[in-house]
Amino acid sequence: MNFEELVTKRYSSRSYKPDPVEEENLSKVLEAARLAPTAANRQPFQLIVIRTEGKEQELRRIYDRNWFAAEPPLVICACALPERGWERRRYDGENYAVVDVSIVVDHITLQAADIGLGTCWVGAFDPDAAREILHLPDEVEPVAFTPLGYPNDSPRAKKRKPLEELVRYEQW
């Protein structure tokens, strides 16, 4: 599969088979995350791999969907560590840790799709529940979750704005 095919194939899967994810495939997904670029190569992130079995009630408190808390064998929580993130100090102090984590999660979703695994970005989770259940220290920011498992649904046609609505040339 070339890159063009891969970005077309990746979709948000909201139904999962109970089949386990092989350790080898989990390793591939985590390795893709590890290789993601980060600002100044600070790598200010941590991933928490959660085996969902027996944790349905806790996961439902974080995000109450069957395809998150019950169906997939794994859920990954991607966290930023802003204290370790690169800051644009010379100008406005903007911290890039959340951007870095976003790239990491994108690597995860694309590598997963490449080996037939499904994912779905989840940003609509309860951050307080995530902090409590995952014992996150105060300085750690949960940015996104994704289920990880074999999809039990099929991709829908991608609805996207045409490029003319998204791209400008030379100036705003």
Ligand SMILES: Cc1cc2nc3c(=O)[nH]c(=O)nc-3n(C[C@H](O)[C@H](O)[C@H](O)COP(=O)(O)O)c2cc1C
């Ligand atoms: C940052 C981010 C947060 C998202 N949060 C959620 C979410 O909380 N729940 C959900 O069902 N989908 C969520 N999505 C998935 C989007 O709805 C989905 O990517 C978009 O509709 C495009 O569909 P596709 O991923 O199948 O191409 C999120 C996506 C992104 C990038």
